[in-house]
Amino acid sequence: MKKAVTMAALCAAALVGQAHAQSRDQIRIVGSSTVYPFTTTVAERFAKAGKFKAPVVESTGTGGGMKLFCAGVGTQHPDLTNASRRMKKSEFDECGKNGVKDIFEIKVGFDGIAIAQSKTGPKFNLTLGQLWLALAKEVPEGNKDGGKLIPNPNKTWKDIDASFPAVKIEVLGPPPTSGTRDSFNELALEAGCDSFPSLKALAKSDAKKHKAVCQSIREDGAYVEAGENDNVIVQKLVANPNAVGVFGFSFLDQNKDKLYGHTINGIEPTFDTISSGKYPIARDMYVYVKKAHVGVVPGIAEFVAEYTASRAMGKRGYLVGKGLVPLPDDEFKKVNDAAKTMTNLSM
Amino acid sequence: MTDARPAFIPSERQRALVARGIRRRRRAERRFQAYGIAAIVFAVSMLALLLVSVAGQGWSAFLQTNITLEVALPKDEIDPDGKGAAAIREANFQAIVEDALFRKLGVSGRDDERLAAKMISAGSDAILRDRVLADPALVGKTVTIALPAHSDIDMAWKGHIRRGAPEQDRVVKDRQFQWLDALAKAGAVHTGFNWRFFSLGDSNEPELAGILGALTGSAYTMLVTLLLCFPIGVAAAIYLEEYAPKNRLTDLIEVNINNLAAVPSIVFGLLGLAVFLNFFGLPRSAPLVGGMVLSLLVLPTIIIATRASFKSVPPSIREAAYGLGASKMQVILHHVLPLAMPGILTGTIIGMAHALGETAPLLMIGMKAFIAAPPVSPLDPATALPAQVFIWADKPERGFQEKTAAAILVLLVFLVMMNALAVYLRRKFERRW
Incomplete structure (x- = not known):
């Protein structure tokens, strides 16, 4: 038995030693679950082209991916990271501190967040301010600017605007753990909140309170956290025509036969309005490349070339079939050109 | 002493009372048994329900619909200059396969072609290319090749997509159903065993997604776990049971081992992330690290089981061995350990079965990822079976639903095989006294 124990210990030690010396022949990618598909x-x-091994892609969330990506240079760290927002200055600095100085940024495309409803349900023309009034935990009294903040009294859409139908407010959306929720909070709720001048002023005087007021969602049952799976939300919306759903645009696109997207500030969610930046609740998607690993881990340059090729992220590329909102032509050309030289990201 | 007491003769009333009491006790006895039977029936029927629903959903994943095409391989399109493999690798097999499909279906026009291209798998060109690479003499000829149908068509052929539903509500359109019927009439549609499911790793296309990556990942993980925790666990248990002095320190160790058995598994994952990955710099997603983390999880189970089975070896055996002049080590290694082996193996297998189904610690060390290539060593990135179930259950395509159920079936078979091995070993080592 003693022999076996020593053997096992030796084996483990040998494996550990080997791991340190090991070089990688496979690209490693981490980051956002939105960019993951x-x-x-x-x-x-x-990988199908047969020259390189398939990269390993792990969905860790944008923030988690940045942490892993910025941890350092060397094959034990990932080569690329997906992000459903731009790299923050603080993350860039963290990267630099750990020796990850040369980073190439690929803007992949856009992802819109749709406010959708069953085709058999009522149709309205929302503004972000009205959306915030429907979902916020506390709203100004009388739904008017400058009013004292009171717990949200709005029960039906008619309470918000007299032109809306008297239908109960019922919104199905993502839980706080979701990246979609982060973007929704920032792009929809905060923007809607800031359409009230007195609340916008709060951002300067008391940023913490501003965030709490603007991004807190009511907890009285009008907003239902429907889980991470957008398919489930789609099914629930079809079953309940009065409910409104919040989810990624690609799911609206795939279910156009059953759902329509509400116009926001008068803009309908379509490929074109999201791509041109007119639709207000849309975010950019990025992939970041660690340039120090190019040439060390085989295939990174080729992978970047494949990603930025017009057959992939171009207007008629295969990623569009997976629900990507592609970049407009001029921006695509810029990304495509930049990918050839891999210019450094600077902040 | 002649005044013996008269024999006690119970009255009619007393006798009835006793009889009633006996009847009541018997009834209680029967009820007690009935509760037990009801519990067993409940447990068995729940298990049957689970198995039937998983097997019912998953069995069709072991079958794959194939479409047979006659594909012309023109030399001037594939290898005009006779350069061989290098040229074949670069050739546009997508166009060649689609041409053959369109010819077979008699399709023309951009919209129809786009719809028709979705009849066969997106991996068809790679399958054809590999076939030609394996036999370059095919260039310039026409081959008959069975290509996997697109997952949606596969679902429709298996009857999971209802034709009666309005066209806008289903992924397979009327035109595609017409083409499928025409192909079936021409004898070009076959359902065969889905060997790709057992020979490929993960994929974004359900018809190309296989379990091999997760299966080998799980096998490597289990191997590492067993190699680490069995010797360590048994050695620790022997020392604690046979040699360790009884004092505060050993008490503390014992309490901690028992506590460790109750620690939530995600905590071990966090430990693995902090120690094995960040401190020792071991590779992420590797079955080696997965096995190391899971062996921490299994260790307490093995130590506790080993100690219990050491205790259950009759003292007469030790005493007999000592009586013949055996040293303590000889007593343990020659007599106690072999007799305790069945118990140790039972504990090990319970721990290993627990480890096989564990997902939470594996998430922390990156074993839930998209990994297309099956691992060839414990240091390659890999997923494990439960993580693969988790990944597929999250996918929107209908084709992945049956793949999820099939992966669960594979996991269960793996488990049964592990248990069978343990039962066999236990029988082999079992001694009676």
Whole structure:
């Protein structure tokens, strides 16, 4: 038995030693779950060409991905990270501190957040301010600017605007753990909140309170956290025509036969309005490349070339079939050109 | 002493009372048994329900619909200059396969072509390319090749997509159903065993997604776990049971081992992330690290089981061995350990079965990822079976639903095989006294 124990210990030690010396022949990618389906599709196509092994893609969330990506240079750290928002200055600095100085940024495309409803339900023309009034925990008294903040009294859409139908407010949306929720809070709720001048002024005087007021969602049952799975939300909306759903635009696109998207500030969610930046609740998606690993881990340059090729993220590329809202032509050309030289990101 | 007491003769009333009491006790006895039977029936029927629903959903994943096409391989399109493999690798097989499909279906026009291209798998071109690479003499000829149908068509052929539903509510359109019927009439649609499910790793396309990556990942993980925790666990248990002095320190160790058995598994995952990955710098997503983390989880179970089975070896055996002049080590290794082996193996297998189904610690060390290539060593990135179930359950495509159920079936078979091995070993080592 003693022999076996020493053997096992020796084996483990040998493996550990080997791991340190090991070099990688496979690209490692971490980051956002929103970008994950696009990156895995590119990874699979990339491997299908038969020259390189398929990259390993892990969905860790944007923030988690940045942490892993910025931890340092060397094959034990990932080569690329997906992000459903731009890299923050603080993350860039953290990267630099750990020696990750040369970073190449690929803007992949856009992801819109749809406010959708069953085709058999009522149709309205929302503004972000009205959306905030429907969902906020506390709203100004009388739904007017400058009013004292009171717990949200709005029960039906008619309470918010007299032109709306008297239908109960019932919104199905993502839980706080979701990246979609982060973007929704920031792009929809905060923007809607800031359409009230007195609340906007709060941002300067008391940023903490501003965030709490603007991004807190009511907890009286009008907003239902429907889980991470957008498919479930789609099914629930079809079953309940009066309910409104909040989810990624690609799911609206795939279910156009059953759902329509509400116009926000008069703009309908479509590929074009999201791509041109007119639709207000849309975010950019990025992939970041660690340039120090190019040439060390085989295939990174080729993978970037595949990702930025017009057959992938172009207007008629295969990623569009997976629900990507592609970049407008001029921006695509810029990204495509930049990918050839991999210019450094600076902040 | 002649005044013996008269024999006690119970009255009619007393006798009835006793009889009633006996009847009541018997009834209680029967009820007690009935509760037990009801519990067993409940448990068995729940298990049957689970198995039937999983097997019912998953069995069709072991079948794959294939479409047979006659594909012309023109030399001037594939390898005009006779360069061989290098040229074949670069050739546009997508167009070649689609041409053959369109010809077969008699399709023309951009919209129809786009719809028709979705009849066969997106991986068809790679399958054809590999076939040609394996036999370059095919260039310039026409091959008959069975290509996997697109997952949606596969679902429709298996009857999971109802034709009666309004066209806008289903992924397979009327035109595609017409083409499918025409192909079936021409004898080009076959359902065969889905060997790709057992020979490929993960994919974004349900018809190309396989379990091999997760299966080998799980196998490596279990192997590492067993190699680490069995010797360590047994050695620790032997020392604690046979040699350790009884004092505060050993008490503390014992209490901690028992506590460790109750620690939530995610905590071990966090420990693995902090120690194995961040401190020792071991590779992420590797079955080696997965096995190391899971062995921490299994260790307490093995130590507790080993100590219990050491205790259950009759003292007469030790005494007999000592009586013949055996040293303590000889007593343990020659007599107690072999007799305790069945118990140790039972504990090990319970721990290993627990580890096989564990997902939470694996998430922390990156074993839930998109990994297309199955691992060839414990240091390659890999997923494990439960993580693969988790990944597929999250996918929107209908085709992945049956893949999820099939992956659960594979996991259960893996578990049964592990248990069978343990039962066999236990029988082999079992001694009676």
